[in-house]
Amino acid sequence: xxxxxxxxxAALTACGDDGPNKAEFVAKADAACAPGNxxxxxxxxxxxxxxxxTASGTAVTTIDSQVTALxxxxxxxxxxxxxxxAIVAAIADVSAPTKALQDAAGKTDDAAMAxxxxxxxAKADAANKSAEAYGLAQCGTQLKFGLGNMFxxxxxxxxxxxxxxxxTLCREYYRKSDALGxxxxxxxxxxxxxxxxxxxxxxxxTDIKAIPTPPGDExxxxxxxxxxxxxxxxxxxxxxALKAGNGRLAIGxxxxxxVANTAMNARFDAYGLPVCGSTGP
Amino acid sequence: MSLHRFxxxxxTLALAAGLxxxxxxxxxxxFVSKADGACGSGNATLGGVAKPTNLPELATAAGTVATTVxxxxxxxxxxxxxxxxxxxxxxxxxxxADVAAPARALQDAAGKADDAATxxxxxxxxxxxxxxxxxxxxxxxxxxxxGLQTPVNTVFDGGKAVLKAAYVARADALCTAANRKxxxxxxxxSLAAYxxxxxxxxxxxxxxxxDIKALVTPPGDExxxxxxxxAQDKVIANDxxxxxxxxxxxxxxxxxxxxxxxxxxTQSNSKFDAYGLRNCGTLGNF
Numbered sequence: 322x323x324x325x326x327x328x329x330x331a332a333l334t335a336c337g338d339d340g341p342n343k344a345e346f347v348a349k350a351d352a353a354c355a356p357g358n359x360x361x362x363x364x365x366x367x368x369x370x371x372x373x374x375t376a377s378g379t380a381v382t383t384i385d386s387q388v389t390a391l392x393x394x395x396x397x398x399x400x401x402x403x404x405x406x407a408i409v410a411a412i413a414d415v416s417a418p419t420k421a422l423q424d425a426a427g428k429t430d431d432a433a434m435a436x437x438x439x440x441x442x443a444k445a446d447a448a449n450k451s452a453e454a455y456g457l458a459q460c461g462t463q464l465k466f467g468l469g470n471m472f473x474x475x476x477x478x479x480x481x482x483x484x485x486x487x488x489t490l491c492r493e494y495y496r497k498s499d500a501l502g503x504x505x506x507x508x509x510x511x512x513x514x515x516x517x518x519x520x521x522x523x524x525x526x527t528d529i530k531a532i533p534t535p536p537g538d539e540x541x542x543x544x545x546x547x548x549x550x551x552x553x554x555x556x557x558x559x560x561x562a563l564k565a566g567n568g569r570l571a572i573g574x575x576x577x578x579x580v581a582n583t584a585m586n587a588r589f590d591a592y593g594l595p596v597c598g599s600t601g602p
Numbered sequence: 603m604s605l606h607r608f609x610x611x612x613x614t615l616a617l618a619a620g621l622x623x624x625x626x627x628x629x630x631x632x633f634v635s636k637a638d639g640a641c642g643s644g645n646a647t648l649g650g651v652a653k654p655t656n657l658p659e660l661a662t663a664a665g666t667v668a669t670t671v672x673x674x675x676x677x678x679x680x681x682x683x684x685x686x687x688x689x690x691x692x693x694x695x696x697x698x699a700d701v702a703a704p705a706r707a708l709q710d711a712a713g714k715a716d717d718a719a720t721x722x723x724x725x726x727x728x729x730x731x732x733x734x735x736x737x738x739x740x741x742x743x744x745x746x747x748x749g750l751q752t753p754v755n756t757v758f759d760g761g762k763a764v765l766k767a768a769y770v771a772r773a774d775a776l777c778t779a780a781n782r783k784x785x786x787x788x789x790x791x792s793l794a795a796y797x798x799x800x801x802x803x804x805x806x807x808x809x810x811x812x813d814i815k816a817l818v819t820p821p822g823d824e825x826x827x828x829x830x831x832x833a834q835d836k837v838i839a840n841d842x843x844x845x846x847x848x849x850x851x852x853x854x855x856x857x858x859x860x861x862x863x864x865x866x867x868t869q870s871n872s873k874f875d876a877y878g879l880r881n882c883g884t885l886g887n888f
Binding site: 583599 | 861865868869871872876884885
């Protein structure tokens with residue numbers, strides 16, 4: 322009876338020799354990922370595009386190294402193997418948008434930086450979700466938080482540019498609108514003045530909307546865009562009423578335009594754009 | 603068959619009869635069924651109450667709530683309660699009966715067009731109905747208590763709308779009158795004249811917003827109204843600083859405060875505009 326038992330044990334060992342168990346794998350994988358995560362998370366938040374390029378370059382190298390290290394580890398067999406391969410693929414997927422961020426930051430391309438940062442965050446979220454579901458505490462999971470710091474940095478960098486560009490556009494707009502002089506006292510001359518004013522304002526709105534949106538601020542910027550459209554729309558309606566000779570309606574619409582203008586200015590002020598907002602002339 | 607053999611059965615019957623007496627004769631489910639049945643018709647009456655659009659309608663609606671709740675509480679008291687649950691049921695009935703007092707207070711206040719008392723009563727009514735509903739639902743009742751919430755919310759919403767309309771009308775009238783006074787002032791072209799202008803302008807502004815603060819706040823809008831008036835307080839404080847700077851002849855400080863004023867006024871105006879008070883906001887002078 323002893324011989325068959327030994328044979329059985331040997332056979333079982335042979336069958337089970339398809340890698341470590343889950344707990345062993347998780348321990349080894351997390352140990353392999355921890356130094357890289359630490360390197361990413363302790364990188365200072367970038368405050369300008371060159372710093373973003375450097376930080377994202379470091380992150381790309383780290384992520385690629387983690388993926389190589391994970392692929393080199395022996396994995397548990399069966400269902401676990403497929404799940405781990407998916408996690409490793411998800412972590413590897415973070416590399417491409419992070420590389421795109423590095424390239425965009427190197428070219429100081431705000432639009433591409435914003436897009437890459439959003440992609441990177443989405444991929445890091447996906448990697449975090451799948452890694453967490455498997456029980457990994459470092460691989461995939463901590464990467465998200467480390468990259469979060471960089472995402473915030475990108476947002477600040479792009480926002481600083483957004484604010485600077487928008488305020489410059491608004492100053493230029495005020496300079497040009499001041500040059501229009503004062504509207505005449507007849508409805509016809511006032512309507513001509515309003516046409517010029519509306520042309521300038523329409524261009525300002527279009528130009529501000531064309532500035533790359535800081536990543537993560539999409540809703541706020543969209544809200545500002547809606548407020549600008551509302552104010553501009555009311556001024557246009559008032560102008561049309563004036564041209565149609567409906568002075569009473571025009572006055573009512575100018576009042577509505579003023580109210581819409583206040584709402585717009587409040588949004589500009591809240592986003593740190595006082596020149597476009599309430600302190601503009 | 604002998605009596606001797608019926609002995610245990612007789613004993614069991616006697617025990618059962620005794621237990622029935624101790625338990626008050628009804629089960630919880632039977633009580634719940636009877637109670638919810640008794641509350642149903644009153645709830646149906648309240649369900650037919652339309653959202654009040656003025657104070658007389660609000661008074662009538664509140665009167666209907668009071669009468670209905672009194673009837674429901676009376677009906678519940680007449681239903682035999684399970685002995686073990688008597689205290690819990692007494693609590694449910696008391697909470698339901700408590701709804702009647704603020705409902706009557708609301709009827710009375712709305713009947714007298716007393717906005718302050720109306721606001722207090724409508725808020726108290728909602729609180730009492732919420733409490734009655736929670737207590738009744740906790741016991742397992744579905745119609746009693748809980749059935750009051752939707753109709754009373756309708757009354758509350760109506761009361762709020764009526765009081766907000768009154769608030770807006772009064773505040774708007776106050777602002778229109780104050781705007782007219784401010785329009786008549788001359789800012790002048792020198793810093794000294796501007797200082798003298800502010801000496802007259804600021805008391806008009808302060809009185810206006812003190813008067814608005816004295817208006818009855820529509821129930822449920824306490825935070826919005828407080829936020830709006832706090833934004834205006836910043837404008838007033840900045841105006842006072844500007845007056846002081848102008849009186850000292852400090853034009854640089856007046857300019858700095860002017861920029862701040864634009865920001866504060868925009869914040870304040872956007873809040874008044876959003877609350878429906880454009881004459882106190884963008885279209886006003888303050």
